[in-house]
Amino acid sequence: MKSREHWGARLRYEFDKSMAGGAIALIGWLALISLIVIILAGLFLSLTGIAPEGGEPMGFIEGAWESLMRTFDAGTMGADQGWNFRLIMLLVTLAGIFVFSALIGVISSGLEEKLSELRKGRSRVLETEHTIILNWSPSIFDVISELIIANQSRRNPRIVIMANKDKVEMEDEIAAKIADRKNTKIICRSGDPTDLYDLGIVNPQTSRSIIVLSPDGDDADSQVIKTVLALVNDPNRRPEKYMIAAEIRDADNAEVARIVGGGEMQLVLADDLIARIVVHTSRQAGLSAVYSELLDFDGCEIYTLDQPDIVGKSFGNAVLAYDNSTLIGLCDKDGAIHLNPNPNRIIAPGERAVIISEDDASIRTWSGDMGIDKNAIRPIIKRGKTAERTLILGWNRRGPIIASELARYVAPGSQLTIAADTAEFESEVAALKLDPALLSVRPRVIDTSSRRALDNLDIPSFDHVLVLGYSDDMTAQSADTRTLITLLQLRKIGERADKHISVVSEMIDVRNRELAEVTRAEDFVVSNKLVSLMLAQASENESMAAIFDELLDEAGSEIYMRPMSDYVDISKPLNFFTVGLAALRRGEVALGYRRQRADDPDIRNLGGVVVNPNRSEKITYTDSDMLIVLAAD
CATH class of the missing domain: 3.40.50.720 (NAD(P)-binding Rossmann-like Domain)
Incomplete structure (x- = not known):
């Protein structure tokens, strides 16, 4: 008795386990039931000799075939003759109706379950060379917009987003705010960016770069640090370095974040970045347009590239070696950034150029006549500070x-x-x-x-x-x-x-x-926009955070706007090579100018700011025009 109870409990347990296997297990049970019915009906017909009225007795195979047809199609039994045969086929047909009704329900339920799973965004991403954005914040739309611009020259670019947010809701918000995606495909997944298993869904092993946003809510910096920790310390991570750009709000958490991220992470201190730009622009009208031009992808950008043609030259001579690009500094072999170094510094082999250009493919040295008018360069004027x-x-x-x-x-x-x-x-x-x-x-x-x-x-x-x-x-x-x-x-x-x-x-x-x-x-410093631009740039250029740390640090060289008339004689047309030499004699690098005139179209809404102008083109300046320079003071 105990043995029978034990085997009965064991069979019920195994049946329950199989039923919990989902739609595939249920389909298997229904197929087994159909097979049993067909086999039993075929055996019964072959053993009893029951056949349709006027027909010959059937063998097992023929009886099983007749049963199979009635299982598939209930209307098949309509032409049966003889009540014994009709009764058997009726039972087979009823079993078939039960099996196929249940099968339709199982398949329908399985499809709904699969669609629901897909809507949850839990399937693994199999992209390569994609950009990953982790966490969700108001900045994400600006980040995506900038990456779309940067991706136009790439083939099949992909942006993969993962956050603690419903996948469909993320897709709807992105579709509402970003209409033109050009050639970029955006893929959303739901998950916890601090969880190793969930991080595996977005496939960071094959990613091009990773952006970690500061999420809404309390203790956002801890979430960012934990996410970076999960990325860099994943036991299954790739051996090559990641390219991570992470946003931190509180500067007090920066040191811990740098320890966690090491050399694989660029840190963007959101509040610190905005505060510094607010101060700089408050003292010099129009400066926010310069920062926006340098940070967004729609215009000139900052590149860090090898430039063999300027190796062995002094930095001052190298600055004047470009017509459509602006050399602003050097990146040494250790990765340290030196903006506006001494003009007499000789550029060593292995040092990369920090250079502003509209496109990296257009960066090349100038071989024509510079046309510098040295007589137009004014003597150095020192202006003292006054209380404000x-x-x-x-x-x-x-x-x-x-x-x-x-x-x-x-x-x-x-x-x-x-x-x-x-x-x-x-x-x-x-x-x-x-x-x-x-x-x-x-x-x-x-x-x-x-x-x-x-x-x-x-x-x-x-x-x-x-x-x-x-x-x-x-x-x-x-x-x-x-x-x-x-x-x-x-x-x-x-x-x-x-x-x-x-x-x-x-x-x-x-x-x-x-x-x-x-x-x-005078200026509008859009907080989220600036942080978004910086994160997008940092995901494309591994030196961008260090470059802007130097640009916004009072101890280094910074961007200033000064009267053009302090540098050159504005009574006649001059090219920017002449203006550049005038700035170099003061230990500065000329980046561009600001002109506000009714006949000058301001297509990009930069308030007349022009960064990285063509140096060989002659322009007539006025007393109100300002020169944009990179200077130590």
């Missing part, structure tokens, strides 16, 4: 970084007034560790969108005005709306005082930039 008054309207987590960065550039005796109405604003300003003899800070708690409150600040008396978005306490759209109101108030104040007010505004959402243009602010 700066006003910051609004506050967010980048505020302390901006204030500290500003203190690195101003002359002693400068003043900074910070006006906002956020909860922890005053305590954060009080915690700033700035030398009051260099930059004194005064907080004012006011509603920055109120005209009366702004009038009390005496806006026209300030040299520079920075408007920050309340992005920590409001959504992107709400913060930008308040910023727009503040900008409109500043425009009215400037018109009433009949004075030009230098305003730099931070915009969270790039779509609001066009609305902000009616306020006539």
Whole structure:
């Protein structure tokens, strides 16, 4: 008895396991049932000799065939004759109806399950040389847009995205915001980028580059660091180095991220990058257009390439060796970046050129006549620093970084007034560790969108005005709306005082930039856009993060705008070779110029900024034109 119970339980257990196998197991059971019915019916017909009325008795094979036909098609039994034969075929047909009805249901259920699995985005990606984007944030659409532009010259480019988000929802959002994908295919997968198994779905082993975005929500930096850790320490990873560009919000987490990523990762400090560019552009109108031109793929880009033709030349001579490209620095054998080195430095074998050009295929040295007019070069003019008054309207987590960065550039005796109405604003300003003899800070708690409150600040008396978005306490759209109101108030104040007010505004959402243009602010620093551009560039150029660290570091060479008339005689047409030599004599590299004229088309909305102009073409400049230079001071 116990033995029978044991075998009965074992058979039920095995049956339950097979039923849990899914659609394939169910189809197998139905096929077995059909086979048993057909065999039993064939045996019964052959043994009993039952046959259709007027027909001869059937053998096993013929009886099994007749049963099979009635199993497949219930209408086959309609022509049967003889009640004994009809009864047997009726039973076979009923079994067939049961089996095939169940089979249709199983197949339908299996297809729905498979489609549901595909919609979940859990199938493995088998692409090669693809770009992977991990995590989801508002920056992702700008990153994708830039990669699409960069991929136009590639064959069958692919972008693979994985985030803790529904696959269909990701695809719908991308389709709504990115209409023209050109030749790039976008593939979405759902998963946890910090999980080794899920990372295997996007196949990082064969990827070209990997971008790790800072996701929405708390503790975003920890998620980024854990994702990079999972990538570089995967036991099944490829032996070759990855090319990873990762976004970190808080600079305090940068050191840990660098330890984790090592030489395989470029780190983009989002808040630090935005804060530095805000400070730079607040002091020099139009500078944000220069950074945008260098960062986006639609125009000139920065390349790090071997240039054998300039090896053995001095850096100064090498700068003048190009007509349609701009040499701005060198990358030594150890990978260290040196922007605007000493003009007399000899370029050694193995050093790569850091060069600005519209396309890497067009970079070649100039063999024609430079046509330099040395008589047009003006003597060096030294301009001293004077104390400045700066006003910051609004506050967010980048505020302390901006204030500290500003203190690195101003002359002693400068003043900074910070006006906002956020909860922890005053305590954060009080915690700033700035030398009051260099930059004194005064907080004012006011509603920055109120005209009366702004009038009390005496806006026209300030040299520079920075408007920050309340992005920590409001959504992107709400913060930008308040910023727009503040900008409109500043425009009215400037018109009433009949004075030009230098305003730099931070915009969270790039779509609001066009609305902000009616306020006539000098520059708009679009936060998410700049970070997205930087991440996209870093995924294509392994030295990009180091280049911009140098560009935005007060200790190195930075981008400045200075009057063209300080460098050359603007009374006659000159080519840019002449302007470039004038800059080199001051230890600077000329990058381009800024002209604002009614007859100059501004197709790319860069405010008259031209980076990397053709050096052999002669241009007539005016007193209002500015020269864009890379200089140590």
